[in-house]
Amino acid sequence: MKAVEKIEQHYLIKQLPKATALVSNDGTLMDVSDSWKELFGKKINPKSPINVRSIFSDVENLDIKLLGGQTKSIRHQLKRETEILWLESHFTPWFDDKENLMGTIIQTDNISREIEAELQLERVNTMLRSKSEVSKVGCWEFDIKSEELFWCDETKKIHQVPSSFVPNVNEAINFYKQGYSRNKISMLFHKILNDGKPFCQKLQIITHRGEERWVQSAGKAIIENGEIVRLFGTFQDINEEMESEAKIKGNEQLLTTLIDNLPLNVFVKDLDSKKILVNKAECEYLGKTPEELLGKSDFDLYDKEVAKISRDEDLEVIRTLKPILGKETISIKKDGQITNFLTSKIPLFDIDGKINGLIGISMDITPIKKKEEQLQHLINITSVQNKKLINFAHIVSHNLRSHSANFSMLLQFLNSEENEAERNKILNMLEQASDNLLETLSNLNEVVDINTNINLKKAPIQLNHAITKAQQNLAALLDKNKVIIENQVDKGISVLSIPAYLDSILLNLMTNAVKYRSPDRQPKITITAKRMEGKIMLDFTDNGLGIDLERYGDKIFGMYKTFHNNKDAKGFGLYLIRNQIEAMGGQILVDSKVDHGTTFKVYFNDESK
Amino acid sequence: MEQPSKYISMMKVNSIFIVDDDPITVFGIKRMLKPVTSCEDVEIFQNGKEAFDALVTKMEQGDNLPNVIFLDINMPIMDGWDFLEEMLQLPIEERIVINILTSSIDPMDHQKWNEFKSKCSHVLNFKNKPIFKIETSDLNCLNMAS
Structure with a gap:
């Protein structure tokens, strides 16, 4: 009977789906289910009994669990050839039908998969935490029904609140900086609650410690069955980016302003x-x-x-x-x-x-260049003036010296001369020298006057009329020499000139032409004028002796320079009018061919300028 | 006083040119020449051109050239320097004493004199007016050319 019972019992245990082992009080494995054998990979041989302690070798205080007479659970590992299994074993006291303690029933579950999943979850969580820590991206969640707001650790860190802090919506919104940031987030939160409209915005918050920092706050509604049940969002510290961006923008602004306003x-x-x-x-x-x-x-x-x-x-x-x-x-x-x-x-x-x-x-540097040119022009004028002055000084000294030399010489003769006739001759000479000196002085005075009275008033003068007037003044001389004058000057042309100077210029040019007429031709003077670049150019052409310009070119306007055997020639007229013309800002040039004639070109300032 | 005059009389001054447009200076030179030379052949020219033409004519006709020339600088038509320039082109073998007389104190004139002196085989003297006396040495090229 006993054997039959045992067999029945044995068979029942054998079939149990959960790995089950019956252990006697001394720890000997009495019976195990097939599932146990499969799990632990051991067979039961009555001839060599196995003590359960050898199987649970790495479990501490195993005896207490075995003999405690109470139900207990432990988690432990089982090393198999290729893997380590996580097991959960439940220890339950084993009674016979008489309520005698026979040993312990140990039932074991393979919980490896659950443990794996648990570990995986923990890893994911850890990863998430570190990721959010590293990227400074926190998250938040708001439950519509319970009105509970959840902040993750990173979000709390950004707000500089302790991790024990429990936020609510009002508090959260009040962290935003008063003004634009707070108004904006209130509006966005309202919208997402009502319409589910997601948002992502860069705003400023004032942290729990009172620091101002830029954050990027984003939110998204979670909808279940057409109803918003939760809000989920991220919260990112972007202060450094914003600050460096602001710095870059500032630098850019500075550079642009600088470059643009240079x-x-x-x-x-x-x-x-x-x-x-x-x-x-x-x-x-x-x-x-x-x-x-x-x-x-x-x-x-x-x-x-x-x-x-x-x-x-x-x-x-x-x-x-x-x-x-x-x-x-x-x-x-x-x-x-x-x-x-x-x-x-x-x-x-x-x-x-x-x-x-x-x-x-x-x-x-155009204006500077222009100034430079003006300056150069002034320097040129000054150096020309200076040369003229030196020249004039030499003229003065030479002319005065020659007269004074004559005086000295004649006076010395007079001192030693006793012959009356000879004395009279010397006295005559002295008188002549005195006249010469007076004339020279008056000539020099005239030139000095021209160069000192440069502010004499200029007036517009009709050129054709001025020529006719000069012709009338010289009528006797012109008639005597049968001079033909062709005045071709347009009556519309006027020059800006000092009246006395213009008269002097025209008279001198005319007398000059008569003085140096050719004995072979009837004297003829042709006068024309034209406008040129703000100047009036007067052409005064005669058919007289002409002059070898290659030889005398630079001397023709010199003082006391004469070039022909002519008793009337004093070498002063052209020198005088050149001074007069230049004093009025004009210019006189000469063109001539020996035995053909001479053309004087006089440049005046245009009346209209 | 006896010796120099003897010396001069030994020096034959055949003819003298005075080239100056100022009649007072010409009068003065003629007067000052009287005590130092008995030369009667004194020719007067109003400017360099006249004097130069006369020189050319004399050379062509084989006449004697002047021994001494008194030369003004500031003259019409051809001034003293131009005259010198032209004269140096002529094939003159005799040494002529040329006395430049001027009232000019222009340093340029002094410089020109130096230039001419160095390239000229004649005796070239430079005298500032006024002059009161003509020395025998002004007529004598041997004295100067030692």
Whole structure:
């Protein structure tokens, strides 16, 4: 009977789906289910009993569990050949039908998969936490029904609240900076609650410790069965990015303001000399918008010659990598406007130190150049004046000296002469010398007057009329020599002149022509005038003796220079009128051919100027 | 006083040119020549051109050239310097004493004199007016050319 019972019992246990083992009080394995055998990989042989302790060798206080008489559970590991299993064993006291304690029933579950899943979850959580810590992206969740707001640790960290802090919606919104940020988040939160409209916004918060920082707050509604049940969002600290962005923007702003407001033309060109940056001054100079200038080369903007010179300079800078500094350049725009620039071209390198263009800086020095030219003009005038003065000083000294020398000589003769007739002769000579001196002095005075009274009032004078007047004054001389005068001057031409000087000029030119007439021809004077670049040019042509200009060219207007055997010639008239003409800002030139005649060209300032 | 005059009398001053457009200076030179030379052949010219033409004519006709020339600088038509320039082109073998007389104190004139002196085979003297006396040495090229 007993055996039969045992067999039945044995068979029942054998079939149990859960790995089950019956253990006697001394720990000997009495019976096990097939599932147990499979799990532990052991067989039961009555001839060599197995003590359960050998199987649970790594479980502490196993005896307490075995003998405690109470139900207990433990988790433990089982090393198999290729893997380690996680097991959960339940220890239950084993009674016979008489309630005698027979041993322990141990039932074991393979919980490896659950443990794996648990570990996996923990890993994912850890990863999530570190990720959010590293990227400073926190998250939040809001349950509509319970109105509970959840912040993750990172979100709390960004708010600088302790991890024990439990937020609510009002508090959360009040963390945003008063004004724009708080208004905006309130509006966005309201919208997402009502319409489920997601948001993502850069805003400022004031942290728990009172620090201001930029965050990017985003939210999304979770909808179940057409109803918003939860809001989920992220919360990111973007303070550093915003600050560096602000710094970059600030720097950019500074640079733009600086470049744009420099009183210099600034441009950047690429390797093809195409403009890739222009400042305000450059745009204004070229009369174009930046958009119209970008991508353009000098050939599109300037005269071809100028553009070619500029391109050659660019290529030089690109080739040598050496800047051109402060070079005086002339720029001619397509419309012909000419500007003087002081230009520098500096090679522009990329981050790797390779040249990728050049920076150009041009300063408009046209006004300075003009001043320089005016100054040069003044210097020229001054040096001419100076030369004239020195010349005049020599003339004065020479003429006065020659007379005084004559006086000294004659007086010395007079002292030692006793013969009365000879004395009278010397006295005659002295008288002549005195007359000569007086004439010279009066001539010199006339010249000094011209050069000191440069402010005499000029008036517009009709040239044709002035010539007729001079003709009338010289009527006797002209008639006597049968001079033909052809006055072809247009009656519309007037010159700006000091009246007395114009009279003197015309009289001297006419008498000059008569004095140096040719004995072989009837004297003829042709007078014409024309307007030229704000000047009036008077042409005074005679058919007289002419003069060898190659020989006397520079002397003809000199004082006391005469070139013909002529008793009337004193060499003063042309010297005088040249002084008069130059004192009025004009000029006198001469053209002549021996035995053909002479043409004097007198330039006056135009009356209308 | 006896010796120099003897010396001069040994020096034959055949003829003298005075080239000056100022009649007072010409009068003065003629008067000052009287005590130092008995030369009667004194020719007067108003300017360099006249004097130069006379020189050319004399050479062509084989006449004696002047031994001494008194030369003004500032003259019409051809001034003293131009006269010198032209005269140096002539094939003159005799040494002539040329006394440049001027009231000019222009340093340029002094400089020109130096230039001419160095390229000229004649005796070239430079005298500033006024002059009160003509020395025998002004007529004598041997004295100067030692």
